[in-house]
Amino acid sequence: MMSLREFLFKSLVVLIALLGLVLLVYWRWGSSFPLKEVLSGVGLAYNNLLLAFVLVRWGLSRSVRQFMISVMGGMFFRILLHFSLMFILIGPFEFKAVPLFSSFIVSYFLFMAFEVSFIHRWALLLEEK
Incomplete structure (x- = not known):
């Protein structure tokens, strides 16, 4: 079974890769890129x-x-x-809805694949026992 430390390490690697991609896109598009919304969506998904x-x-x-x-x-x-939390960010904090939701959904599915692989490995270990 995957330990908490191993899970956190692997999930942080995925998170850092995703944030690196976001920063690469931000570097390309500059100030017109909604950075705070995208980072908030990724953070909520994590x-x-x-x-x-x-x-x-x-x-x-x-x-x-x-x-x-x-x-x-x-x-x-x-x-x-x-x-x-997203509706609070959109309402009082006036975040742009489309970048927030889209970054959350993309990150959510990426992290969901990571979660499913964890459950799958656990099920395989259970079958071996």
């Missing part, structure tokens, strides 16, 4: 990944029913939390 890891790790040591409740309930909770 926060989502960390919450998912905590919930999945907690559920791994429980029964299958409790694991599924932690995964499904966690997804519902995380979506509500992050969309609420």
Whole structure:
């Protein structure tokens, strides 16, 4: 099973690569690029990944029913939390909606693939035992 330290290291590598790509695009387009919105979307997606890891790790040591409740309930909770945060950023803080949502969605799916690979490796280890 992947340790917290290993997971954080690998997820930070993915995050740094993604932020490097964002900064490369910002360097190309300069001041017209919505940097704060894009970085906020990536940050929210990374926060989502960390919450998912905590919930999945907690559920791994429980029964299958409790694991599924932690995964499904966690997804519902995380979506509500992050969309609420995005609406707060768009409303009072006047962030541009399209760059915020699009960077969140792209980062979310990238990190979701990372999360699914973690669960898949855990399932393979479980089959070996």
